[in-house]
Amino acid sequence: MIIPVLNEIDMIEATLSRLQPSRACGHEVIVVDGGSTDDTDRVAMPLADKVIKIEAGRARQMNAGARASEGNILWFLHADTLVQTSTYQVLIDSLVESTAQWGRFDIRLSGNGSLFYLVAWSINLRSRLTGIATGDQGIFVRSDVFSRSCGYEDIPLMEDIELSRRLKKTEGRPLNLTHKLVTSSRRWESGGPLRVIGLMWALRLAYALGVSPTKLAKRYQ
DSSP, X not given: OEEEESSOTTTHHHHHHTTHHHHHTTOOOEEEESOOSSSHHHHHGGGOSEEEEOOSOHHHHHHXXXXXXXXXXXXXXXXXXXXXXXXXXXHHHHHHTSOOSEEEEEXXXXXXXXXXXXXXXXXXXXXXXXXXXXXXXXXXXXXXXXXXXXXSOOOSSOHHHHHHHHHHHHHOSOEEEEEEEEEOOHHHHHHOHHHHHHHHHHXXXXXXXXXXXXXXXXXXX
């Protein structure tokens, strides 16, 4: 389990606490800090097997975590994603029973209300139809496949989309697990759900049309 973080003091303890049963079973938890100034790394240390500090950048942070991992399955989680105790076993059992080399989970958003349900439903449906996963969905991949694919491209945005496209092309469509991860709805709450939805669709369309991730990252911020 590889978690890139940057100033996640409000979320990291809750996220890592959910992963302690899997640590007790021998699975690694690796936190990769991109230069937090709020004690995120200090809080993470007793709850992770490794805490790595490198230059900020989600793609390079996840690549660094992958290099440090000794596992044969890499599971990339966002710092604001909560998992159930049984989730890691669902992942392992599903990969064992499948010929798939990579995959992702369905999500639900932490916010209350039908709009948040609709947003999560649309994310899950779009991913299922396109075979493209986003970071919120907890992308997992066999470590040898990840290494062979050269990992995440070091770009400031859309790194999950870019990896998904390559894996889909070389390894086939992802394993779509309906077991849900709980993703924080803070992004939609802070920016306004409809406004954020519109922005994300516009960014993905622009990326598909060839606009550089650097320009998109400035617009996203």
